[in-house]
Amino acid sequence: MTPVRCSAVRVARAVALVAVLAGALAGAAFAQVALERDPAWSEPRVGTPCAETGAVVELRGVGRATYDAIRVEGDRGRAVLDGGVCIELDAQEVRIRIAHLELAGLELAGTAPGDAVRVAAEDAVLDVAAWRLRAGSVRGRVDALEVRDVVLLGPGVLAVAEVGTLAGGEVRLTAVRAATDGYLFAADTAHLPPSGRLVLSGVEGTSCRDCPVRIRFGADRATADLDGGRLALAAPRLRVLGVPVPLGERLEVGAGVAEVDVPFDQREDDALGIVSTLRLRDSGGAELRAGTATAPTLAPVLRYAAEAGGDRIALAADAEGVTLAVGRAGPAAVGATTRVEAVADLAGADRSLRVGPAARWRGTSGGRATDVTTRVGLGVEAVVTPRDGATAPRAGVRVPAYAEVGATRDVAGLRLSGAARVDAQGTRVAGGSGGGVRAAATLRAGVGRTIDVGGGGGGTLDATLVRRWAGGPDPFGMGPEGATSRLELRSDLRTDALGSGADRATVRLRAYADVRLPPEAVGTDRLGVDAALDVDGAALGLGPDAESFRARLAVRADAAGRFGGDADEDGWTVAVRATWPEAGEASLRVGRTADAPIAVTLAAARRFVLRTGPEGGRVELTPTLGVDVAPWLRGEGPPRGVRHGLRVASADCCGRVAVGYVAEDGEVRVDVGVTLPPLALEGPPPLRLPARIEGYGGTP
Amino acid sequence: MTVPVGPARGLVAVAALLLGAVVAQGATSPSDATADAVPASARLTVVPDGPQRLDLATLVTELPEGGRIVDAETGLALDAERIRFREGAFVEADGVSAELTGARFDAPRLEVNLAEGRAVAPDGVAYVGAGLEVSATSARIVFEPDLVRFDAPRARRPDLEARALLVDVASGAAWLLGPYRYAEGLLTLRDDREDAVLQIVPTTTDAGTPTYRAANRVDDALRTRFAPLRP
Numbered sequence: 001m002t003p004v005r006c007s008a009v010r011v012a013r014a015v016a017l018v019a020v021l022a023g024a025l026a027g028a029a030f031a032q033v034a035l036e037r038d039p040a041w042s043e044p045r046v047g048t049p050c051a052e053t054g055a056v057v058e059l060r061g062v063g064r065a066t067y068d069a070i071r072v073e074g075d076r077g078r079a080v081l082d083g084g085v086c087i088e089l090d091a092q093e094v095r096i097r098i099a100h101l102e103l104a105g106l107e108l109a110g111t112a113p114g115d116a117v118r119v120a121a122e123d124a125v126l127d128v129a130a131w132r133l134r135a136g137s138v139r140g141r142v143d144a145l146e147v148r149d150v151v152l153l154g155p156g157v158l159a160v161a162e163v164g165t166l167a168g169g170e171v172r173l174t175a176v177r178a179a180t181d182g183y184l185f186a187a188d189t190a191h192l193p194p195s196g197r198l199v200l201s202g203v204e205g206t207s208c209r210d211c212p213v214r215i216r217f218g219a220d221r222a223t224a225d226l227d228g229g230r231l232a233l234a235a236p237r238l239r240v241l242g243v244p245v246p247l248g249e250r251l252e253v254g255a256g257v258a259e260v261d262v263p264f265d266q267r268e269d270d271a272l273g274i275v276s277t278l279r280l281r282d283s284g285g286a287e288l289r290a291g292t293a294t295a296p297t298l299a300p301v302l303r304y305a306a307e308a309g310g311d312r313i314a315l316a317a318d319a320e321g322v323t324l325a326v327g328r329a330g331p332a333a334v335g336a337t338t339r340v341e342a343v344a345d346l347a348g349a350d351r352s353l354r355v356g357p358a359a360r361w362r363g364t365s366g367g368r369a370t371d372v373t374t375r376v377g378l379g380v381e382a383v384v385t386p387r388d389g390a391t392a393p394r395a396g397v398r399v400p401a402y403a404e405v406g407a408t409r410d411v412a413g414l415r416l417s418g419a420a421r422v423d424a425q426g427t428r429v430a431g432g433s434g435g436g437v438r439a440a441a442t443l444r445a446g447v448g449r450t451i452d453v454g455g456g457g458g459g460t461l462d463a464t465l466v467r468r469w470a471g472g473p474d475p476f477g478m479g480p481e482g483a484t485s486r487l488e489l490r491s492d493l494r495t496d497a498l499g500s501g502a503d504r505a506t507v508r509l510r511a512y513a514d515v516r517l518p519p520e521a522v523g524t525d526r527l528g529v530d531a532a533l534d535v536d537g538a539a540l541g542l543g544p545d546a547e548s549f550r551a552r553l554a555v556r557a558d559a560a561g562r563f564g565g566d567a568d569e570d571g572w573t574v575a576v577r578a579t580w581p582e583a584g585e586a587s588l589r590v591g592r593t594a595d596a597p598i599a600v601t602l603a604a605a606r607r608f609v610l611r612t613g614p615e616g617g618r619v620e621l622t623p624t625l626g627v628d629v630a631p632w633l634r635g636e637g638p639p640r641g642v643r644h645g646l647r648v649a650s651a652d653c654c655g656r657v658a659v660g661y662v663a664e665d666g667e668v669r670v671d672v673g674v675t676l677p678p679l680a681l682e683g684p685p686p687l688r689l690p691a692r693i694e695g696y697g698g699t700p
Numbered sequence: 701m702t703v704p705v706g707p708a709r710g711l712v713a714v715a716a717l718l719l720g721a722v723v724a725q726g727a728t729s730p731s732d733a734t735a736d737a738v739p740a741s742a743r744l745t746v747v748p749d750g751p752q753r754l755d756l757a758t759l760v761t762e763l764p765e766g767g768r769i770v771d772a773e774t775g776l777a778l779d780a781e782r783i784r785f786r787e788g789a790f791v792e793a794d795g796v797s798a799e800l801t802g803a804r805f806d807a808p809r810l811e812v813n814l815a816e817g818r819a820v821a822p823d824g825v826a827y828v829g830a831g832l833e834v835s836a837t838s839a840r841i842v843f844e845p846d847l848v849r850f851d852a853p854r855a856r857r858p859d860l861e862a863r864a865l866l867v868d869v870a871s872g873a874a875w876l877l878g879p880y881r882y883a884e885g886l887l888t889l890r891d892d893r894e895d896a897v898l899q900i901v902p903t904t905t906d907a908g909t910p911t912y913r914a915a916n917r918v919d920d921a922l923r924t925r926f927a928p929l930r931p
Binding site: 060 | 884885886887888889890891892893896903904905906911912913914915916917
C-alpha cells in the first residue's frame with residue numbers, strides 16, 4: 001500500500017467515525033416562535049408622518065400630536081388624547097400611533113414646573129425609522145419610555161420582546177426572539193439605533209422550524225440590514241455536536257446571500273501544491289490556520305499570526321521550512337507607515353535572519369472619473385546567513401525600494417488604466433565579497449469594457465499591454481535581453497441561452513491570452529478557454545419527471561509555449577458532467593497535461609441512504625470512483641484507478657453535516673460541509689488558480 | 701326738531717321735558733345733566749357729561765360730550781365719549797368703556813339694540829372678563845344670558861387666536877371656532893378646520909391659581925347657550 005493510500009484510508013476511517021457521531025446527534029429543541037405578520041400592520045405605511053392639518057397639539061420640548069379628541073386639564077397638568085392619536089416626539093425620531101394617550105407632568109400655566117412629561121398608553125404602534133413596533137404598553141418619561149409586550153416588524157424581520165426602552169430615538173429590547181423568512185433567532189438584547197439597523201447581541205439562531213435543532217449558529221452581534229432583510233453576523237460561529245466552530249469575522253444570512261466566509265481555505269502553492277487549512281480566530285485578532293498540503297501528500301501546514309497595537313508576530317511551518325517574523329510598527333509621518341521587522345527562516349534550505357526597518361506610503365486621489373494611486377516603499381535590512389555545511393556564515397545589508405503611480409479613468413464607456421513602477425534593490429555583503437544593484441521598470445496600459453449581451457447576460461473584456469525592463473548590476477542600463485513586452489487579454493461572458501426561469505440553460509465563456517510582443521518576444525505565450533453550459537431537465541425537453549436533473553457540459557483548454565516557433569502545449573481538457581441533485585453525478589473527462597499521454601477518465605458518485613430516522617433524519621454515504629480508461633483503449637493494460645473518495649453526511653430537515661475526502665492523482669483533499677437551508681457552508685470546493693504569469697511584479 | 705337741553709337753557713329744557721314726557725315715554729331730559737343721574741324710565745339711567753340734545757321728531761337723544769348710561773334690564777353700564785340713544789330702541793356710543801356682569805368692554809363704538817337685547821362693537825373691541833383678555837376686530841353681544849361673540853379674536857391671556865370666540869360672560873366659559881390656535885403653558889393646540897371647536901373653561905388649581913380646562917368635545921348645555929351666536 002502506498003503512503004498515499006495509507007493516508008486515504010486513515011482519512012476515510014476518521015470520516016466514518018465522525019459520521020457515526022453526527023448520526024447520533026440529539027438536537028435540543030429551539031424555542032419556537034409562532035408569529036404571523038398582520039397585514040393591518042402595514043397601514044398606514046411605515047414612515048407615514050402624522051397629519052399636518054386638523055387637530056394638532058404641540059407640546060414644547062416634547063413633540064406634536066394629532067388626535068380626534070383632546071382634554072387638557074390645566075389645573076392638574078394633564079392632557080388626555082383619544083381616537084387616532086399620532087405623536088411625533090422631538091427628543092426621539094419616533095412616531096407613536098395610539099388610541100388613547102395620557103400625558104402627565106405638563107407644565108401649564110398655574111402648575112408648578114414638573115419633571116419631564118410622562119406618557120401612559122396602551123396598545124401603541126410606534127414607528128422608529130423604517131421599523132414598526134407594537135407595544136402592549138408605553139409608559140414613563142417622554143425622553144425615556146418603557147415599552148412592554150413588544151412586537152417589532154421590519155423589512156424581513158419580525159421580533160418579540162417582553163420589555164424594552166425607547167430613549168434618544170433608540171429602542172433597546174431584552175430577551176428577544178426574532179424570525180426571518182429563513183431563520184429563528186434568540187438574542188439577549190436587540191438595539192434599534194436611529195440609523196435604522198437592527199442590532200442583535202448574544203444571538204443564536206437556526207433555520208430549523210419543523211424538527212429538533214441539531215445545528216445552531218450564533219454570533220456576538222448581528223445586524224439586520226434594512227434594504228434586503230439580510231442579517232450580518234459578527235464573529236459568527238456554528239454549534240455542531242455542542243462544539244462551537246468559528247466562521248470567521250463576518251457572515252451574512254438571508255435571501256440571495258452569497259457572502260459566506262467559511263473557515264476553510266484552500267490555496268494553490270508553487271511548492272506545497274493545494275494547501276487546505278481550517279481557520280480559527282480569537283476575539284483578539286489572533287489567527288491560527290492548520291491543515292495539510294498535497295506536496296508532499298498530507299504534509300502538515302501551520303500558520304499563526306497575532307497583532308496588537310502595531311506589534312505583530314507570525315509563524316509559518318510547512319514542508320518548506322519554518323519562518324518566524326516579529327514586527328513592530330514605528331512612528332507615522334506625512335502619511336507614511338514605518339515598521340521594524342525581524343524575520344528568521346529557522347529551517348529549510350535558506351536559513352537566515354533579516355532585521356531592519358521599512359517605510360511605506362500610499363496615496364490616492366480621485367476626480368469625477370479618474371482615480372490616481374501612488375505607492376512608495378523603502379527599507380533597510382541586515383541579513384545574516386548561518387554556516388551551512390561547507391558554506392561559511394555571511395552577513396550583509398540589503399536596501400529594497402519601489403515606487404509606483406497608477407491611474408484609471410472612465411472614458412465613453414471604457415475604463416482606461418495605466419501604471420508605472422520601478423523596483424530596485426541594492427545589496428552589500430560584509431567584507432567586500434559581493435553586492436550590487438538590481439532594478440526593474442514596468443509600464444502597464446489597459447483598456448476594459450463591461451458589455452451587456454441582453455437577456456440578463458453580460459460580461460467583461462479587458463486588454464492590458466505590459467512592458468518591462470529589468471537588469472543589473474547597473475540599474476537602468478538595460479539591453480534588449482532584459483526587456484519584455486506582453487499583451488494580456490481577458491474575457492468573461494455569461495448569458496441565458498434558452499430563456500429564463502425553469503427552461504434555462506446558461507452559457508459561460510471565459511478566455512485569456514498572454515502573448516509576447518515583438519521585437520524581443522521573450523518568454524512564453526499562454527492561451528486558455530473555459531466554456532460551460534449548464535442546463536436543466538426541463539430545458540432539454542425531458543419532461544416534468546426530469547425537473548431535478550441538471551447537467552453541465554464543460555470544456556477547458558490551456559496551452560503554453562512559444563507559438564509561432566517551438567509550440568509546446570501545456571494541456572487541455574474537455575469534460576461533460578451530469579448531476580442528479582440528491583442522487584449523484586457522472587462525468588467524462590478527456591484531457592492531457594504536458595509530458596503526459598491523453599487520459600480518458602470516467603467518474604461517478606452515487607448517494608446511498610443508510611438509515612432513515614424519525615422526522616426525516618438520515619445518514620447518507622456517497623462514494624466516488626474514477627478510472628482512466630485510456631490505457632485500456634490503447635491496449636496498454638486495464639483501466640487505471642485515478643480517483644476515489646467517500647463522503648458521509650448526517651442530514652435532516654434542519655441541515656446537514658458532512659465530511660469526506662477525495663484522492664485524485666496523488667492528491668488527497670478533505671472536505672467538511674455544513675448546510676443550514678438556506679444557509680450553506682459547503683466547502684472547500686475544488687479550486688484552481690489562474691495560470692501563473694512569470695516575469696512580472698514583485699521586487700527583482 | 702332738535703331741542704337743546706342744558707343749564708343755560710332752563711326754560712327750554714323744562715318745556716322739552718314736559719313735552720318729552722308726553723310724546724315719548726322714557727325720553728331722558730335731565731334738568732342738570734352734568735350732576736345727577738336722571739332716570740327717564742325704569743330701564744335706562746343716563747348721566748351726561750355735558751349737554752343733551754333731544755330730537756323731538758325722532759326722539760333720539762344725543763350726548764355730544766358723552767356720559768354714562770346704565771341699562772337696568774341688561775345690567776350693561778357704559779361710559780362713552782359720545783352717545784346717541786332712544787329709549788326702548790337703541791344706544792349708540794363712541795369711545796366706549798362698558799361693563800357687563802363683571803366683564804369690561806373697551807370699544808371705539810358700541811351699538812345696543814335695546815328691543816332685541818343685542819349689541820355690536822363693529823369697529824373692534826378689547827375685553828377683560830373672567831380670566832380672559834381678548835381683543836377682536838368686532839364683537840356681538842347677546843344679553844340674558846350675557847354672551848359675546850368676538851370675531852378674529854387675539855388674546856395674550858390665555859394665548860389664543862381664532863376665527864371667532866364665543867364667551868359666556870358670567871362663567872368665563874368660551875368656545876374657539878376654527879381655525880384656531882390656543883396656547884397654555886407648553887401646550888399649543890391648533891386646528892385649521894372651519895368646523896373645529898375648542899372649549900375652554902376657567903378653573904383654578906388647588907393653590908388657587910387661575911388656569912383653564914380645554915377640550916375639543918364641547919358641552920351640550922354650552923352648545924345650546926351659544927346657539928344665538930352661531931351663524
